[in-house]
Amino acid sequence: MKNEIRIFSPATVANVACGFDVLGFCLDSQGDEMVIRKTKEKGIKITYIEGYDLPYETDKNVAGVAALAMYENAKPDCGFEIEIYKRIKPGSGIGSSAASAVGSVFGMNELLGKPYNKTQLTYFAMKGEALASKSEHADNLAPAIFGGFTLVKSTLPLDILQIPTPTELYATIIHPQIEIKTSEAREILPKNIPLKDAIAQWANVGSLVHALHISDYKLIHRSLQDIIVEPYRKQLIPHFDDVKFSAMEAGALGCAISGSGPSIFTLNKGIEIAKNVKDAMSLIYSKTNIDFDIHISKINTQGIKIIN
């Protein structure tokens, strides 16, 4: 058995317009790299961090906390060192903390001979995610671990479903370089919502799941609507309406806030439309003084993986 592996831990899009807190999908274009190494000395140590300024203390680092949760359960006769090559900017809204949390537990599980299944890995990773977002949720973790589209049916008990991915789907994700605190994005939401809006939203969740099963792109388009969360959160993202309008004009199937933002994602049928959408979205922020990154990504149906 190997003593060291290098992994690619992907970025993810949570909520997917209609599926606030339950739906997510996995990206190919962006992700962290991490090295996990078995050591004789017991315990979990973070030995190297590159890319962003994150804490080395195991119990203050998302990857460390997730690793500790699993380590305390597994009680292995060894320890682990973690190196983090952080490529996903923290706070960008594409599952940066989830990638860290998932990376350590996936890597350790591989080095221990896979004692845990993917749902169990998600459970441990939730402990790390909770450090970043103050609540245990799995809507970024699940797609990072399982790949493709996932539906977190419940977190207690943890119940994760894998929804099929139509082959021609491409995502375009733009990250305007502004800061939104997850806590602020949470607080802006109402505690109660109109029943009639909830009905429209669960109709869209049901139809999106159906559309993904039968690869009906027009139905994906009709389902990618968020009347509950977007009206509140879009206020936190300058030019959101313009970006969305231009993306839809360019042929996107749907456009919505990724996670709690500020990233904005689209889903598109085919790479050509994804490129047109990329140009259209870029044009909006190019006219402002807001810096941005933009990526096109195939939906990553594999999820987190070992690399060389």
Add this chain to the structure above:
Amino acid sequence: MKNEIRIFSPATVANVACGFDVLGFCLDSQGDEMVIRKTKEKGIKITYIEGYDLPYETDKNVAGVAALAMYENAKPDCGFEIEIYKRIKPGSGIGSSAASAVGSVFGMNELLGKPYNKTQLTYFAMKGEALASKSEHADNLAPAIFGGFTLVKSTLPLDILQIPTPTELYATIIHPQIEIKTSEAREILPKNIPLKDAIAQWANVGSLVHALHISDYKLIHRSLQDIIVEPYRKQLIPHFDDVKFSAMEAGALGCAISGSGPSIFTLNKGIEIAKNVKDAMSLIYSKTNIDFDIHISKINTQGIKIIN
């Protein structure tokens, strides 16, 4: 082309636990029969009603109003007579008015050479349904016309999806002979609901649609939950909790109010469990002074049909 047809217009279950106002499925065991006849004389006439005391005036009868909506659109060079052999008790919560509305427009469409598709038929039938329930909705109409499980993604524009039906599913439906007014069942519901409950509900809608696609009976079981509507409406149905408890103990996959009640449905894997559930549910009402009907039904994947 025939001048007269006899049709079977099936009973249906709306809401299906988690899918309030959007999901429904079609029954085999109960339904109205109707005869639709072409006449030289123009206009729509209801010439015979058997079973229940319903108005003969076309514009006061659900089947008549639906027929008129289609007739005014089609402007055919003939008229129609409608005979109604009402078998589904009005107010039972299994789509009695929907069956009437669907029957007339389906029958007329057949006799005219099928100028309309199923969604268009649903649109006309909604006009009849509105007479009965004071609002245009399609959650009973859609399964009656399309068969199987349906999801009404929206009513404006009308967008109906057919969800696959796992082959081993059987419904048991008990109808306690009490009266619930649809208006009362509507008024008892809150205008606003907690966001966290809505999230749980749309997770269940998504997972039920997924479960129906992959014939995962255990997931159907886990998805058939209604935390939004049932807590309010069950107060209108004596012994609901006992019936549900006994049905679940007997092996039902799920048990909930059919439409706005008072009928209660279960879904079950296989006819044997459906029979056990029937016995268990019957036992509860047998101990009371409330009369009841109870039926076992395969899910009717064909929907409304011509009979001899």
